[in-house]
Amino acid sequence: MKMKCLSILFIIVLSLSNNAAVAQDNFDELKALILKEKIDSSKAKIAKTYLKRSIRKSDTLNIANAYLFLSAYDPSNKVAYIDSIINLTRNKSYYRFPAVSYLQKGVAKYESGNYIEALELYIKASETAKKGENHTIYLSAKFNIGLLKNMSGDREGALNIFAEYVAFLEQSPQYKTEYTYNRGLFALADSYIYTKKLDLAEITIDKGIKESLKTQDSIIYSYLLVTSGIHQYLINDYHKAIDSLQKGKKLIKQFDDVETRIATCNYYIGRSYKGLGDERKSIYYFKNTDTNLRKTKDVIPDIIDVYDDLRAFAKSKNDYELQIEYINTQLELDSISHANQINLTRNITKKYDAAELKSEKERLIKQFEKDSFLKDNTISFLIILSVVLVLVAIYGFRKSYLNKIRFQKLLEQQKKPKADKSEVITSISNDLTKKEDIDIPADVIETILKKLHDFEDKNQFAKKHYTLNSLAKELNTNSAYLSKIINVFKNVNFANYLNNLRVDFAVEELSTNKSLRSYTIQAIAEEVGFKNAQSFSSAFYKKTGIYPSYFIKHVKSS
Structure with a gap:
């Protein structure tokens, strides 16, 4: 399941109290003043007053503190404030600066699709936070790198990060908040699902659902319902899968208009109906998935194979135009680059798959254009098609035969004793x-x-x-x-x-x-x-x- 909005960002003022004596840090004083106010504009006004006072004193650390609160409560100038903090503190070794601002800017780049820049900023945040012994920012930067690893296909790498993150929060309650712990549990459950560690996924999902219900975190609760549905699909409990996915989708629609999550729900509902043998409902939800993906133009690698099913459906109806339409959609989605792909191997795979799809598209177009002519030449067409199929079969058999020989040779080599x-x-x-x-x-x-x-x-x-x-x-x-x-x-x-x-x-x-x-x-x-x-x-x-x-x-x- 795509986790676009899960970036952990510890600019939440309650999570950034200082645990190290560095310079004269008045962060807690400013925080106390700001938290007395209920309106963001009033909070921003206090921060601006504090900023002017710190500028008069040339107090770099407390100028940065003021900018930090302004970036939270004056969003129209957020990027400018973040850049100001980075410029002020780049060569400093404060407890939270410049680490937190690298993290802030990284999240902004991530959410705008600039993943390579986000990665570089997360790494800077991680390195500077580690030097300043700020475990909160260090772990949150690492968590966000885990999200990037997930997107690149490195599920195992992401899993290790999320497992470490959740373990840290459980062992260090002073750093644990409802926000961070619930999202950590969801990310970990999601990674267990996609690395096929289904028993651990079930345990983590149950824990996450209990925590999100206890803390009334409806966003993560809905995501975990969907993750539970995917888990139930993977263990072939299709009826329960459909129930969980439908409930999760209904909740997500109430607060999230990012239809990539709806596409994921529709995809797995369709897969579950296919598992039950209900082809009609399966195709209905696969078509809905296609509609979601066309609307968002967002690439979700885990569900893109929906077009294999849709093309097979179109093929069963002898609808060449629909087959070509689905191929064009898949090619368009595959061609979308989310502002620099992270994983080179994944890109190469996509290019290979795209080439295969283009080849199939060209074949279908030629077949469609000649269809009316071939009606009067059915026998000739069938003979040619048979020859092609025989040649393909011979090629496939030969390739399979050579692979088997090479495989057996490798096994035999393993049986040979090593020289002492x-x-x-x-x-x-x-x-x-x-x-x-x-x-x-x-x-x-x-x-x-x-x-x-x-x-x-x-x-x-x-x-x-x-x-x-x-x-x-x-x-x-x-x-x-x-x-x-x-x-x-x-x-x-x-x-x-x-x-x-x-x-x-x-x-x-x-x-x-x-x-x-x-x-x-x-x-x-x-x-x-x-x-x-x-x-x-x-x-x-x-x-x-x-x-x-x-x-x-x-x-x-x-």
Whole structure:
């Protein structure tokens, strides 16, 4: 479920009391004066008076305090106040500044769709808050980074952040508010759903519903109802799923006109009716989802496959125009870039999917244009179509056959026993006599090769991201020697040497570790030392001829 409005921002004055003695901080004094007033304009007036007094005294910290309250109670000039705080305190080390203003500006960028700028500002807020030991701002910045990770598809990364955030609030009640705790529980429940940790999702959803009812937080209660509906759909309890989703949707409509959430509700209601075998109602809600998405022009990756169902429906009616219309809508949604996409792998996937859709669209257009002509040539058309299908089937069979052979080869390689240390030392000695002279002393080569064997044997390559220089330093040698020895004795360059080790390690772990197979490709990539799913998949395919997703699917059933 999309969490566009969940950014945690601790400019709420009750959450920003100072716990550190830095300069002469009159924050609490100003807060007490402002909280006596009930109208925002009166609160802003007090802050402006306080600002003038602080400017006369050249009191930087308390000027910033005044601007902070003004940014909360004079929204028309909010951005100007935030920028003023940043300019004033950029090189200072105050408890809340400039961290809180980086966070404020990051939330503003996030809500306007500038995710890359938001990320940079969140990181600055996190770093400066950490230096100032301001746990409140540090955790809220990290929470917001978790939202960005969610949007980029890094569900596991987001889950870790939300779990840490909720645990911190539960263990540190002085930082816990109804606002932050309820949103933390929802974000955590949402992440459990999308990482398929359904038991933990159910526990967190129940806790969140109890908390939101107790605190009368109708917004989060409605979101959790929808999340509960998605959970019930995933465990095949379709009737309960429909009930929860309908109730959640009704509540959301009362206070939120962002139809992306309504689209999510309609999508999962449609999926639930499909699970019950009610095709008519399923298509009705899928069409409503399409209407919501067309209205908002907002991309929700988790539900975009609704167009697969809608195209299949149009195809069953032999409605070429409707099929093309759905393809055009999906292509339009896929082409929308929310002001810089965060995850490169996700972009590449989208481009690939878009190319496939364009190809299908072109085929359908040609078929539609020739439809009237082909009515008189049905037999010829069927023959051509049959030939095409046979060729596709042959291609698919050949590809499947080659993949199976490569898969079996990988499994057989795993069964081979590893050489013991004495065999490795003997092998190294033999290599030294066989290899050409590379202008490096033999004893140095032998030492480095033994250290490389230990490096490989202990799977150190999976523990951090190595460069040639960092590994050379770790092995107490220089990068020139190390590079030359790897090229000559391992027959690959340094980058491919590391990639091959990591791919072999991934194959070994996936063959023996059942729990690892349930991880996302991104999570597996990180476990074996790669930075992202794309580089892992590319290296895996380059070495084995198959993709990791294929290997995981078949190793589960082998």
